[in-house]
Amino acid sequence: MSTQQTARTQYVDAPNGAKFAYRRIGTGSGTPLVLVTHFRGTMDKWDPLLINGLAVSRPVITVDYLGVGLSTGEVSTSVRQSAADIALFLGLIGQAEVDLLGFSLGGYVAQMVALNSDPSKVKIRRLILAGTGTSYGPKLATSPNHDVGSVAGVQYVTIDTFKTLFFPKNHEGDAAAESWWSRIHERSTSTCGEEVSQWLSHGFKDQGKGLLGQVMQGRSFTxxxxxxxxxxxxxxxxxxxxxxxxxxxxxxxxxS
Known part of the structure; x- marks a missing residue:
């Protein structure tokens, strides 16, 4: 069985000339579970503990947004467009029915795929929204943690970035973060024979353009x-x- 550490990257061409990078992991039968990732994330940064566990009993598909990770093209500036891109991708690879899991920013995108896509072309059978929310609503509370953007938008993403964003501020949280950080780096050239992608806009090699695009997505949506x-x-x-x-x-x- 292919795993998060070993699965080979496949590519499919979009009509605009960009390429979607994606992977198929796990068993070959059953309805695929498609994972849509978080702010600045790539498919290389999913936790193998999660991916491989899911892939034991069903096929799992991971994909990089256009302009992110190993996909080419431009990073979208709206959640609606990112959702349209994911729906397009599913059609291009011939997946007429999928389950969809979106995490954080990916949760915004996943719900919009389910709401906006044409079910005669791509049917979303089940939807999982993890660590996420809806678009702006008059009765929704806003986060009191105003430093989140500055932490998530740093030039170089490190384990300390995610200790702040994803884990409790205690000994158990630090230990969990260390284990998670180690696992997400288990995919390497030696395990898969391929290039491993960096976080979006890591080191601002793109002058932060991709990061800004995803910031605009989240900000306008919420x-x-x-x-x-x-x-x-x-x-x-x-x-x-x-x-x-x-x-x-x-x-x-x-x-929160």
């Missing part, structure tokens, strides 16, 4: 009132989801 009432947003349209949806959020964290 702060602009008009977003929630259109195909650009989800707040006023979640009732339209007629599929099973699992929401998996923590109670306390840097984003």
């Amino acid at each position: 702060t602009q009132p008009e977003i929630g009432q259109s195909s650009e947003g989800s707040y006023d349209r979640l009732h339209a989801l007629k599929i099973p949806v699992l929401v998996a959020n923590g109670h306390v964290g840097a984003h």
Whole structure:
């Protein structure tokens, strides 16, 4: 069975000339689970403990957004466009029905795929929204942690970045962060024979352009009132989801 550490990267061409990079992991039968990742993340940065565990009993597909990781093209500046890109990708690889899991920024994208995609072309069977939220809504509380953006937007992403963002500030949290950081680096040239991608805009080698694009996605999706009432947003349209949806959020964290 291919694993997060060993799976080979495949590519598919988009009509605009960009290439989607993706991987198929796990068993070959059953409805695939497609994973859509977080702010600045790439498919190389998924935790093998999660991916390989899921892939024991079903096929798993990971993909890089356009302009991110090993995919080419431009980073989108709207969640709606990122969702359209993912729906396009699924059609290009011939997946007519999938389950979809979105984490953080990927949760914004995943819900928009489910809301906006044409079910006659790509059917989202089940939806998992992890560590995420909806688009702007008048009754939604805003985060009191105003330093999150400055931490997530650093030039060089380190383990300390994620200790702040993802883990409790105690001994157990530090230990969990160290283990996680070690695992996400298990994929290497020696295990897969391929280039391993860096975090989006790591070292600002792109002058931070990709990072800015994803900042614009998240900011407009969560702060602009008009977003929630259109195909650009989800707040006023979640009732339209007629599929099973699992929401998996923590109670306390840097984003809450």
